[in-house]
Amino acid sequence: MHILLLKSSRGREKKIMMGTEFSLIEGREKPVSRSDYDIFVIGGGPAGSTAAYLLAGFGHRVALLEKQKYPRHKVCGGCLSQKSVKFLDRVFSLPVPDLRQEDLIDFVGTTYALYIEGTRALAGDLAEPFYFTRRERYDAYLARRAGEAGADIYEDVEVVAVDRAGRTITTSEGDRCSAPIIIGADGIHSRVRRSLPGHIVDRKRWQENLGLALEVAIPREEVQALAEEGGSIRLDGDLAAPHLFLTACRWGYGWVFPNRDAIVVGLGGLIRKNGKGFRDRFGEFLKTLGLSAFTDRRPMASPLSFGNYIPTPACGGTLLVGDAGGFASPILGEGIFYAHRTAELAAHAVHRHITTGAPLAETYTRLLQHRLIPELRAEVTLRDLIHGCLDARMRIPIEVLMNRTGARVIDAVQGSRSFLGFRKDDSLHTAVW
Ligand SMILES: Cc1cc2nc3c(=O)[nH]c(=O)nc-3n(C[C@H](O)[C@H](O)[C@H](O)COP(=O)(O)OP(=O)(O)OC[C@H]3O[C@@H](n4cnc5c(N)ncnc54)[C@H](O)[C@@H]3O)c2cc1C
Incomplete structure (x- = not known):
């Protein structure tokens, strides 16, 4: 059995036995029915x-169910723009030093460096950095913070069925539990999304704007030892700048992101x-x-949100946040900020609803x-303009646009x-109230 021992920010000790119906709160063993949430x-x-962190902070009874155990891998470049950094500071009180x-x-x-068809179109210093x-x-850290705020975190528990109308979920352990509100934060393959009716999720639009991403992490010492001169593009020698390549594929891009x-x-x-x-x-x-x-390394593959956001991702007591609702930058596929922000908006909507x-x-x-x-709509327009021009081999207007x-x-x-x-x-940064 997996036991998570959390010390809350209020000094309260809380022990959660994952995948069971029990939690030990303040030293008292107390059965918790998952239907009490x-x-x-x-x-x-x-x-x-x-979502769990904010809702627990508002005083609501929240259970977060995660099918994997932390720390768990997620295929992702891990790039945090200033949007994400400001969000972490404002909502989680996590400034950069922390x-x-x-x-x-x-x-x-x-x-940074931005390439169009093998030519470095833009490069330079960033006024504010990108973090990785x-x-x-x-x-794992953010889930721990949600637990410290008072949410019950159940790891290694997969939701295998969602009865949206009955507001009931079934877990991999065979438990059926009900709660008035279900937040689908279950990523791009969301089971909660699949429970929503067709008039909410326009499946054609979803498919048309869905991306695919492949990614591989190469240790720095191997890059230095094995990179050869034959490529048409030379990466910066110190491999310290994020590089973007607009024409590496159609209606998307390639990237090289630095890690330690x-x-x-x-x-x-x-x-x-x-195709x-x-x-x-x-x-x-x-x-x-x-x-x-x-080239013989097997890349990790995952669908990627690229403008397939669902404009009204809610029905009755069920809401979608983050990748489950297709919320990511339609140009870059950056999704961490949009996951945070949609969850914040959802948490406030739930709080208003309950109170x-x-x-x-x-x-x-x-x-x-x-x-x-x-913002997302404007970004889709810009995405269509950029890639429409590139499709038509009109590189110059894009270079002019980029330079201007x-x-x-x-x-x-x-x-x-x-x-x-x-x-x-x-x-994008303003508090909701
Ligand atoms: C190759 C690639 C590179 C990317 N690079 C970046 C980047 O550099 N910067 C950036 O901002 N974004 C990037 N993204 C996008 C970013 O990874 C996602 O937008 C972000 O992770 C969305 O967060 P989320 O919480 O909505 O979903 P996720 O992070 O996918 O979390 C969903 C969670 O739900 C759990 N889950 C799923 N189904 C169930 C179930 N049935 N029951 C219980 N638990 C379940 C999963 O185990 C997972 O932990 C990238 C994406 C890809 C594919």
């Missing part, structure tokens, strides 16, 4: 932990635009970078419409400008 959060990535102290920052990227984290540490001990090479693009042969394309990408020695009777699905949908969807707006595009990615006209805007 106000909210089930399904999935313990950044979205689930944020992120460092908790060993949640693996690398800091202070420069290791998801196994990041996600490795570089992460990835390729992600819309499935419908790339079959994505794996071969990844091999080609490695060769372009002079990394053909690594004031405000209609749950409508409140969440309205918060999304006011605080996130316009480069710094502002980076600000928009970092979250200090809006993708709507690149005006200064910090609405």
Whole structure:
């Protein structure tokens, strides 16, 4: 049996036996029926932990069910833009020095390079850095914080069925438990999403905007020893800058992200635009970078949200957050911030619903419409413009656009400008109340 011993920020000691119906709270063994909860959060990535952390902090009874055990691997480049960094500071009281102290920052990227068809189109210093984290540490830490805030964390418990109308879930242990509210934070393959009706999840739109990503982490010493001169692109010698390659695949991009001990090479693009042969394309990408020695490494593959967000991801007592609802940057597939932010909006909607009777699905949908969807919509427009031009081999307008707006595009990615006209805007960072 797996036992998690947590010391809460309030000094309370709490022992949770994962996968059982019991928890030991303040030294008293007390059976807890899983049906005693106000909210089930399904999935313990950044979205689930944020929702559980906030809702427990508001005083609600929350159970988070995660099918794996922490620390668990998640295929991800681990890039934290300033949007995420500001969120962690504002919501989890985790400023950068604390992120460092908790060993949640693996690398800091202070420069960048952007390539279009083998040409370095933009490069330079970043006004504010991109940080890189290791998801196994990041996600385990945030789940621990949710537990410390008062949520019950059940690891190694998979939800195998969701009865949305009956507000009941069935776990891998065969338990059937009910709660008035179910938050689907169960990632891109979400079972909770599949329980929602067709008028909520437009499956055609979802598929059309779904990406596929392949990624491999190569230890730095191997890169240094085995990289050869034959590639058409030379990576910076110190491998310290995040590199993006806009035409490495269609309607997507390739990336090389620096970590402390490795570089992460990835390729992600819309499935419908790339068709079959994505794996071969990844091999080609490695060769372009002079990394053909690594083409026999098996990359990790995962679907990637690329503009397939669901505008009204709620029905009755069920809400979707993070990847489960397709929330990620439509240009870059960056999803950690959107997981955090949608979970924050969902937590506030749930709190309003429980305390004031405000209609749950409508409140969440309205918060999304006011605080996130316009940005995502603007980003889809820019995505379509960029890749439409690249498809038509109109490289020059894109280079002009990049040169004229480069710094502002980076600000928009970092979250200090809006993708709507690149005006200064910090609405992604504002508190919900
Ligand atoms: C190759 C790749 C690279 C990426 N790089 C970046 C990047 O550099 N920066 C960035 O910001 N984003 C990146 N992303 C996107 C980012 O990884 C996701 O957007 C983010 O992890 C979404 O968080 P989440 O909490 O919604 O889902 P997840 O992190 O996927 O968490 C979902 C959790 O739910 C659990 N779960 C699933 N089903 C069940 C079930 N039935 N019962 C119980 N538990 C369940 C899973 O085990 C998992 O722990 C990348 C994605 C890919 C594929």
